[in-house]
Amino acid sequence: MKLEGMHHITMITGDAQKNVDFYAEVLGLRLVKKTVNFDAPEAYHLYFGDEQGSAGSILTWFEFAGAAKGRAGAGMIRAIQLGVSSPAALDFWEARLSSKGHAGEREEGLLRFEDYDGLAFELVVANDGNPPLRAEHPEVPAEHAILGVEGARAYAGADLSADAGLLEDTLGFTAVGPGEYRLQGEQRHFHWSYDQPAEYGRQGAGTVHHIAWHSRDDDHVAWQGRAREAGMHVTPVIDRDYFNAIYFRQPQGILFEIATTSPGFAVDEDPGHLGEELRLPTQHERLRPQLERILRPLANPRIAQRERAQA
Numbered sequence: 684m685k686l687e688g689m690h691h692i693t694m695i696t697g698d699a700q701k702n703v704d705f706y707a708e709v710l711g712l713r714l715v716k717k718t719v720n721f722d723a724p725e726a727y728h729l730y731f732g733d734e735q736g737s738a739g740s741i742l743t744w745f746e747f748a749g750a751a752k753g754r755a756g757a758g759m760i761r762a763i764q765l766g767v768s769s770p771a772a773l774d775f776w777e778a779r780l781s782s783k784g785h786a787g788e789r790e791e792g793l794l795r796f797e798d799y800d801g802l803a804f805e806l807v808v809a810n811d812g813n814p815p816l817r818a819e820h821p822e823v824p825a826e827h828a829i830l831g832v833e834g835a836r837a838y839a840g841a842d843l844s845a846d847a848g849l850l851e852d853t854l855g856f857t858a859v860g861p862g863e864y865r866l867q868g869e870q871r872h873f874h875w876s877y878d879q880p881a882e883y884g885r886q887g888a889g890t891v892h893h894i895a896w897h898s899r900d901d902d903h904v905a906w907q908g909r910a911r912e913a914g915m916h917v918t919p920v921i922d923r924d925y926f927n928a929i930y931f932r933q934p935q936g937i938l939f940e941i942a943t944t945s946p947g948f949a950v951d952e953d954p955g956h957l958g959e960e961l962r963l964p965t966q967h968e969r970l971r972p973q974l975e976r977i978l979r980p981l982a983n984p985r986i987a988q989r990e991r992a993q994a
Contacts, residue, residue: 684905685855687868688813689832690897690926690942691730691741692763694802697750697888699727700981701799706731706742708984709783710829711820714958715948717981720745721923724967725977733816733831736948736957738897739871740816740831745892748979752801756884758840758936760891762795763802764874766809766830775827776806800889809833813871821988834874835894838884840936843877849933850875853913854896868897877935895928895940903927906941924964925950959983 696702707714715736720726726747732740742763755761767773773794777787780796787796787806794806809815809830816831839845843862850856856864862877884890898906903920907929910917915931926942933939951962961978963971 684899684902685868686866686906686941687897687899687944688739688866688871688873689835690738690895690940691732691743692760692832692835692894693743693745693892695750695753695886695888695890695892696744696746696800697748697752698799699729699744699746699748699979702729702744702746703981703983705798708820709780709785711818711823712740712742712829713818714983714985715741716925716952716962717958717960717983718924718962718964719967719974719978721964721966723747724964724970724974727978727981730948730958733818735954737816737831738942738944739813739873740818742832747888750888753887753890754882754885755803755838755890756882757838757880759884759886760835760837760894760937761803761878762805762836763832763891764805764807764834764836766813766815766833767806767828768815768826768830769808772827773806773808775824779823798889802889802891805836807833811872821992831871832873834876835891836876836878837935837937838880839877840880841934845934849910849913849915853909866896871897893930893938893940895942898941898943900927900943900945903929903941903943910941959986 706712712731715732716730718728720728728745730743777794780787785796787794792808796804817828856866859865864875866873907917910931917931918929921928925948928940928942930940
């Protein structure tokens, strides 16, 4: 039984339209689902990824309108690594981000940048085996497109070894150095690492809420049992409409989720039109008239691109 790498990472933003503008327009990802927070349905929950909405490509945001900016600190993810194909792709993104007002910091094989909320990213050359998970954008050549999420760096909330047993013995990570791990699935892998925190964190816009690992459907309940046996306080299995999920806060203080492959993001939407209409969790469908009055309409650049191409 193996985890198949990362399923998704969920963040917080204070502005849903800026979120769409940056991730779907500037970074060229596909908005694959426009829905709401299960626990706060008056708030958007937006999902971005590749053309199919594949696990391993998905970045999601809860919008809490007007939320103050947060700061990554102890027990929080501080940077997300996105893969590209080559140093030439790093050149492309350095120029594109700068032209959009997001100057990056270049190092050997690496480009650091921040989004509009201050969320930290690293573009890295993905040359060690992950299958590419591309989205299509008319201004982003396919050879330079983002290829999925390669890894994440977190600030330790305790001693670097505090969760070593959980990661290695329970979840199947391999230690590759002090505070450095690799999760290898059948098809995809993920790099996970810790740094010592420089300051206390504060959750808010531009911070990570949780990270979800990818489980085969048939293994999900077994992962729940393994996490409990490791001493984690694990939730019941929760139906999130597009996947089933369990959650637990691990010894470093980071909220972990384990999510299934199925049913996927096309279960309630035509694959050719993912993210174009507001889809509500089954339990909140009765609130649609109220929520459509509350939620600010969002301009989706994918729709505008299609209309221009058809004109």
